[in-house]
Amino acid sequence: MTSIKKALVVGGGIGGLSAGIALQKAGVDTEVIELQPEFNVYGVGIIQPSNALRALDVLGLADRCMERGSPYGPVKMCTSTGFQVAQVGTPPMGRLPVHNGISRRILHQVLHDGAVANGVALRMGITVAALDNGPDWVNVTFTDGSTGRYDLVVGSDGVYSKIRLLVLGDYKPRYTGQSVWRYAFPRPAELDTGYIFLGRQSKVGLIPMTAETMYMFVVSAEGEDPKIPESELVPRLKALVAEYEAPMVRPFVNQITDPKGVIYRPLETLLLPAPWYKNRVLLIGDAVHATIPQLGQGAGLAIEDAVVLGELVQSADTVPTLLNEFMKRRYDRCKLVVDASNTLGEWEQLEWQGQLPEGANMGALMGKTLGALGAPI
Ligand SMILES: Cc1cc2nc3c(=O)[nH]c(=O)nc-3n(C[C@H](O)[C@H](O)[C@H](O)COP(=O)(O)OP(=O)(O)OC[C@H]3O[C@@H](n4cnc5c(N)ncnc54)[C@H](O)[C@@H]3O)c2cc1C
Structure with missing residues (x-):
């Protein structure tokens, strides 16, 4: 068990709320801060593959998502006239289905309720103004003038992350076309x-x-x-x-x-080089691995980040060991998804121009990548 007793999570999106729950469950007194004064999640849905449900199950929320969403099997791939040519999906995991479809608003409600029920302190309409990121703690000044000292700060503030800019440097996502x-x-x-x-x-x-x-x-x-x-x-x-x-x-x-x-x-896509931390600040989710949705995996990866972090808080002896282990368990898996999704997006565009290279097999790449995600995290 590390010495982490108090943590701050910046960003109340899917990754940030999941991290809040995972840390609180691991016995860490956790605050989540969200820039927006209130959640205003747009009204379409999100695909939750079985590996995302497996991670939500660790947080105690998979059943709630399935009750309030719609579990379904492999996705049927069809021609434009409706003829089925293949089916794809992550491997089914135990009692969990291949997919669950859910409204983004409902998912947010489930995560928010989960955070509150687990004792996460949520502060809305506020962000970090300045960070003093030392080897043993982080002193944070907030935009409302208040301050706090934390053993760990988790930046989960999305693809245009301010915490990434403050801690790791100026990286920009790339528009894929x-x-x-x-x-x-x-x-x-x-x-x-x-x-x-x-x-x-x-x-x-x-x-x-x-x-x-x-x-x-x-x-x-x-x-x-x-x-x-x-x-x-x-x-x-x-x-x-x-x-x-x-x-x-x-x-x-x-x-x-x-x-x-x-x-x-x-x-847009972005994969930051490792490591995704400096001293006591760790970045997770889209802030460090924003994938295009060709494999429906972005949010699932953010939830997995949170679960791995929660596990390591309990199993690692020291904070440097935790952060090092986090990268070992997360970097290759996230890179696999970001790279394969980018390749699929490039092949789609080439196919639409009648220039798909010989040997480019989208079904095979999807199947191989989604199959690999069945491995434990
Ligand atoms: C078109 C599209 C479709 C997608 N479909 C799927 C899908 O089907 N399945 C799937 O798994 N993934 C999908 N994704 C990806 C998924 O939406 C993201 O990977 C996921 O939302 C990332 O969560 P996050 O918490 O890292 O970031 P975000 O969802 O971006 O959350 C970041 C949060 O931080 C807040 N914030 C920002 N800046 C600050 C700040 N300075 N201080 C405090 N708070 C801040 C934001 O307001 C927000 O609440 C899709 C993405 C796109 C673009």
């Missing part, structure tokens, strides 16, 4: 699992969120300048989806009507 469009719908009865339809210049996913709801994602290449004005979101998304003749996809075209319901986002 692709964007994702998402939209929530009532769930049709025939949506029995997750589906991905492969089009000529895009792909469409249909993902269950609850028994009554689902969301669609569309991945497209939006070129050098991916910004799209709100007035164009609905017509452009409709045009992308209209390419698909699959009977499961067609009915959605006319249901895309609300520009506020279109969650559009250019895709």
Whole structure:
């Protein structure tokens, strides 16, 4: 057991709330601070593969996610006309399904409630103004003028992390050339699992969120300048989806009507070189390994980071040993996902231009990478 008694987690997203729960469960008095004055999570869903559920199970939250979400099996990969060509997914793990689809808002509520129930102190609308990061403790000055001394600070403040800038330097995520469009719908009865339809210049996913709801994602290449004005979101998304003749996809075209319901986002990637810590500050989640969602793994990796941290607080003798072990257990696994996701994104774009290199086998890369994630963390 390390000497860590008091920790600060910066960022109340999926990774930060998970880290708060994992640390508190490990006996560490933990505060989570969140920049936003209140949570304002956007209203589409997220894919939770079995390895993410396995990590949530350690936090005591997998069952709650499945009750409030929608467990499903492997994703059916189909042509744009609806013909199934393959199926993919992480290996099933014990009683856990291959996937759970869940609304992001509900997931946040589950994590927030879990944090509160475990005794995590949550402070909203506040961040770090300055850090004095010594070998034995971190003195923190907050933006409201208050101060605190912590044995460990965990930066989980996302892809544009301020803690990363303060502690590790100036790293920027890279735009990959692709964007994702998402939209929530009532769930049709025939949506029995997750589906991905492969089009000529895009792909469409249909993902269950609850028994009554689902969301669609569309991945497209939006070129050098991916910004799209709100007035164009609905017509452009409709045009992308209209390419698909699959009977499961067609009915959605006319249901895309609300520009506020279109969650559009250019895709960025970032993998920081090891180590992801300095003295007593450790970075986790998208702050150090932001992956594009080709394998649906970003949030799962952030939750796994939290679980490994919680375990090491209890098993490592010293803080340097903990941090060193953390990197050993996390770096290669996160790199595997970030690299494979980037390759898949590049191959998709080449395929849409009719230039997929010979030997580029997306199904094989997905299967191999997702299969490897069945290994214990
Ligand atoms: C289009 C898209 C689809 C995706 N789909 C999936 C999927 O299906 N499955 C999956 O597993 N992953 C998916 N992901 C990835 C997933 O969303 C991220 O990996 C995950 O949200 C990372 O969590 P995080 O806590 O590290 O960062 P974030 O979710 O970014 O949370 C960071 C938090 O820190 C707060 N914050 C920021 N700055 C500060 C500061 N200075 N001080 C205090 N707080 C701060 C933010 O307000 C936020 O609450 C997807 C990502 C994208 C872009």
